[in-house]
Amino acid sequence: MTRHIHIVKVHHLSLSFPTKKNPNPKPVLDDVDFGIRDGEILGLIGNSGSGKTMTSLAIAGLLPENAEITGGSIKFAGNDLLALDPKERRAMLGRDIGMIFQEPSTALDPLMTVGKQLEEILTAHKDPSMTSEMRQKTITDMLELVGFTNAVEILGRYPHQLSGGQRQRVLIAGAALLKPRLLICDEPTSSLDTVTTVSILELLKDLCHKLHMTILFISHDLSAVRGFCDRVMVMKDGKIVDKDVASEILTNPKNSYTAELLTNARLDTRILGLEPATVDYSTSPVLTAKGITAGYGRSLFERVKKKAEKKDTNILHDVSLDVYPNEILGLIGGSGSGKTTLIRTLLGLLPHEGSVKIKSSSIGAIFQDPVSCLNPSHNIKWHMSEALRASGKAAKGTDTMARITAVLEECGLSAEFLSRRPDELSGGQRQRIAIAMCLIQKPALIIADEPFSSLDASSSAELLKLMTDINREHHTAFLLITHNIHIVRQICPRLIVMHDGRICEEGTTTDVLNNPKSESTAALLEAERQIHGI
Amino acid sequence: MKSKSGYIIGKIIELILTLLVVSLLVFIAFSVIPGDAARVMLGPNASDSQVELLRAELGLDKPLVSRYFSWLLGIFTFNPGVSYSYSIDVSELIAQRLPVTLGTSAIAMIMVIIVSYPLAILSARKPGRLGDQICSVIGHVLFAIPPYVASLLLILLASSVFSLLTVGNYVKPSDDFFGYIGCLLLPSFAIALPKIAMSFKFLRSSIIEQQSSDYVRTSKSHGLSDFKILIRHVLPNSNVSSITIISIIMSDILGGSLIVEQVFNLPGLGRLLLSAVQGRDFPLLSGIVFYIAFITVILYFISDIASSFADPRIRLK
Numbered sequence: 001m002t003r004h005i006h007i008v009k010v011h012h013l014s015l016s017f018p019t020k021k022n023p024n025p026k027p028v029l030d031d032v033d034f035g036i037r038d039g040e041i042l043g044l045i046g047n048s049g050s051g052k053t054m055t056s057l058a059i060a061g062l063l064p065e066n067a068e069i070t071g072g073s074i075k076f077a078g079n080d081l082l083a084l085d086p087k088e089r090r091a092m093l094g095r096d097i098g099m100i101f102q103e104p105s106t107a108l109d110p111l112m113t114v115g116k117q118l119e120e121i122l123t124a125h126k127d128p129s130m131t132s133e134m135r136q137k138t139i140t141d142m143l144e145l146v147g148f149t150n151a152v153e154i155l156g157r158y159p160h161q162l163s164g165g166q167r168q169r170v171l172i173a174g175a176a177l178l179k180p181r182l183l184i185c186d187e188p189t190s191s192l193d194t195v196t197t198v199s200i201l202e203l204l205k206d207l208c209h210k211l212h213m214t215i216l217f218i219s220h221d222l223s224a225v226r227g228f229c230d231r232v233m234v235m236k237d238g239k240i241v242d243k244d245v246a247s248e249i250l251t252n253p254k255n256s257y258t259a260e261l262l263t264n265a266r267l268d269t270r271i272l273g274l275e276p277a278t279v280d281y282s283t284s285p286v287l288t289a290k291g292i293t294a295g296y297g298r299s300l301f302e303r304v305k306k307k308a309e310k311k312d313t314n315i316l317h318d319v320s321l322d323v324y325p326n327e328i329l330g331l332i333g334g335s336g337s338g339k340t341t342l343i344r345t346l347l348g349l350l351p352h353e354g355s356v357k358i359k360s361s362s363i364g365a366i367f368q369d370p371v372s373c374l375n376p377s378h379n380i381k382w383h384m385s386e387a388l389r390a391s392g393k394a395a396k397g398t399d400t401m402a403r404i405t406a407v408l409e410e411c412g413l414s415a416e417f418l419s420r421r422p423d424e425l426s427g428g429q430r431q432r433i434a435i436a437m438c439l440i441q442k443p444a445l446i447i448a449d450e451p452f453s454s455l456d457a458s459s460s461a462e463l464l465k466l467m468t469d470i471n472r473e474h475h476t477a478f479l480l481i482t483h484n485i486h487i488v489r490q491i492c493p494r495l496i497v498m499h500d501g502r503i504c505e506e507g508t509t510t511d512v513l514n515n516p517k518s519e520s521t522a523a524l525l526e527a528e529r530q531i532h533g534i
Numbered sequence: 535m536k537s538k539s540g541y542i543i544g545k546i547i548e549l550i551l552t553l554l555v556v557s558l559l560v561f562i563a564f565s566v567i568p569g570d571a572a573r574v575m576l577g578p579n580a581s582d583s584q585v586e587l588l589r590a591e592l593g594l595d596k597p598l599v600s601r602y603f604s605w606l607l608g609i610f611t612f613n614p615g616v617s618y619s620y621s622i623d624v625s626e627l628i629a630q631r632l633p634v635t636l637g638t639s640a641i642a643m644i645m646v647i648i649v650s651y652p653l654a655i656l657s658a659r660k661p662g663r664l665g666d667q668i669c670s671v672i673g674h675v676l677f678a679i680p681p682y683v684a685s686l687l688l689i690l691l692a693s694s695v696f697s698l699l700t701v702g703n704y705v706k707p708s709d710d711f712f713g714y715i716g717c718l719l720l721p722s723f724a725i726a727l728p729k730i731a732m733s734f735k736f737l738r739s740s741i742i743e744q745q746s747s748d749y750v751r752t753s754k755s756h757g758l759s760d761f762k763i764l765i766r767h768v769l770p771n772s773n774v775s776s777i778t779i780i781s782i783i784m785s786d787i788l789g790g791s792l793i794v795e796q797v798f799n800l801p802g803l804g805r806l807l808l809s810a811v812q813g814r815d816f817p818l819l820s821g822i823v824f825y826i827a828f829i830t831v832i833l834y835f836i837s838d839i840a841s842s843f844a845d846p847r848i849r850l851k
Contacts, residue, residue, distance in 0.1 A: 094757030106748040121756045158846045
């Protein structure tokens with residue numbers, strides 16, 4: 001049982017961003033009132049822009065300079081935080097309140113070793129009795145606690161020498177180093193793959209017990225808090241619209257908005273009934289890759305050196321695969337398994353050993369992040385014409401325009417989108433543009449690298465439908481990289497699993513998913529089951 | 535992963551190759567320029583046989599390839615030959631003039647660093663505030679003034695308005711070191727002004743960019759003070775990109791100094807270069823051009839090595 005003593009009490013808090021032009025804007029936080037009980041894990045859920053991050057920053061005292069608290073109070077262990085001066089509040093961070101953030105890849109200083117960055121926390125909160133050896137001991141102990149078996153070695157590493165999951169562990173170690181009473185986690189797992197997510201959540205739960213910490217866990221994904229949080233609050237438009245015990249809120253939501261969030265999070269129900277084209281495996285493949293071996297850092301000088309040292313820095317090892325016409329071939333694997341490197345090799349963006357044969361004049365590609373894939377200074381018409389020009393199939397005048405609008409329409413976008421720029425589109429729309437840009441080149445194969453990962457469930461479902469439609473009507477083959485098992489089960493007749501730069505399993509999707517033969521496939525499926533409950 | 539020594543060895547090989555290419559370009563450039571040094575030296579009234587004799591004496595009648603290699607050997611052993619017009623060793627001539635050019639450049643560089651860094655840090659603390667805006671406007675104005683115009687304005691100000699420094703006098707460092715520094719201050723300042731503006735603008739935006747990065751937020755959440763974050767995280771990270779800019783500024787300053795010397799009537803490499811061009815003095819000309827290129831390439835080499843010390847990721851690439 002959790003003790004019902006509030007460690008944090010947020011009392012009718014309101015916050016806005018006033019400007020000279022608009023001194024009384026719509027509040028970002030509107031009369032937010034809640035308490036965090038000592039020792040509990042409290043989930044704070046809501047769509048982006050609902051105010052959950054602002055709530056956490058207000059508690060930590062890290063609000064942007066132009067934010068103004070217009071009313072209410074925040075108490076931490078009985079002390080009124082808003083009455084403290086900024087220096088005192090800053091000194092509380094790390095000591096009383098720890099924080100971890102969304103993006104572990106950029107949250108560490110790239111120029112400093114892990115050991116130095118962690119030691120800095122200890123020296124900032126001066127404890128004169130601590131010697132340098134004691135600091136080292138505290139740090140290695142904490143690194144071991146967060147799951148590093150080689151803590152001493154990790155101390156001397158730079159952030160770029162760690163994987164995403166390892167970086168997040170280092171950040172957790174930093175946040176927990178001084179054993180703060182409250183740990184605020186702002187979407188700590190959203191950029192991690194499922195297997196890593198499960199291990200990080202387990203670690204947090206473990207720390208919560210061992211160090212008697214209270215956790216405020218922020219996420220936009222309801223399923224991520226399943227089995228992790230004790231209580232859950234739901235935020236919408238700066239207000240808390242629902243709060244309850246986690247098991248209750250996830251199974252019997254009383255609030256209509258919570259119910260909507262729950263349905264939105266469940267992609268599986270929406271994609272039922274999608275029909276990919278039937279595949280004839282006796283025809284010759286559109287893409288054949290044989291014995292692909294590739295890696296980074298292969299300049300002339302390096303190659304000469306490598307031969308001398310016989311050191312293997314390859315990421316892909318002897319990967320072979322075929323993609324047949326009409327097929328949607330699924331490719332899954334944990335982070336760092338070499339999926340993206342394989343894509344880059346197939347697209348001819350990376351030097352490699354082995355052969356890649358493509359039976360088509362053009363292959364298309366869509367990528368994970370639709371924001372940075374489009375040129376922000378040009379409109380959609382420019383993007384479409386550019387794609388058409390690049391394919392070498394451009395015709396003159398009205399013909400081009402007719403074709404562009406036809407393709408856009410097919411992708412569910414009307415002609416009015418032609419004059420819009422990428423920043424005037426939603427994530428789902430941007431991804432449709434990316435598909436439209438492929439489609440206008442009439443490719444026999446489209447390679448899609450985690451196209452759903454930045455989209456919410458409803459946009460993902462629409463995009464999936466579009467992809468299967470294209471597959472059926474244009475007989476376009478797809479090589480689909482995803483970490484979502486639901487999607488694979490639904491639309492991919494065949495599946496490839498990668499691990500450590502090798503293909504560890506290959507076969508029909510039902511076979512692979514129901515009877516995984518390799519350990520890594522089993523681990524992947526187990527993590528999926530824990531997180532998404534399949 | 536590549537080791538640091540491996541990286542440096544690679545860079546040294548790159549440096550030597552670059553110098554060879556530079557030497558080839560310099561030699562070819564001066565070989566294809568029309569005009570005959572022997573004829574220029576002897577004057578228009580010399581007979582063809584006299585010119586031939588001198589050509590043979592200077593080695594100009596030998597094939598191009600063998601001339602290149604003997605020139606290359608001379609250049610790399612710091613003995614590029616005897617100047618046609620001064621009849622003194624080129625290396626001695628350059629050594630006489632180098633203190634002026636290097637001194638002006640070094641003082642200008644120090645000015646750039648000690649002025650632009652503090653200003654950029656102060657400006658970036660509160661971007662968009664009045665102080666920042668004033669600095670930016672002044673920066674834009676300074677950026678637009680070419681060094682030779684700034685030189686003239688400074689000469690006018692210093693000599694007639696304030697009567698501070700005697701312009702146009704050069705004191706050797708061996709005679710009076712402070713006098714030497716004093717006579718180089720104004721020219722250095724003229725060269726430094728637009729570079730201060732350039733370096734300020736760059737540093738300011740780089741510091742602002744770093745201040746909004748995720749690791750700064752992490753450091754705040756660890757309870758570090760703003761000052762500590764600036765010194766330990768923001769400045770080292772912004773230095774990674776500024777090292778390259780600083781090295782570009784350095785080579786710019788070197789070029790700028792050649793021009794400003796003319797305006798301030800200082801006996802530096804710039805004036806020597808000009809007279810070498812007029813006299814078709816190939817050994818002198820090629821010597822000066824090559825050694826200036828040499829200094830520039832060395833500056834870039836140092837900046838590469840410095841970058842690799844500042845950023846552990848560079849050694850990976």
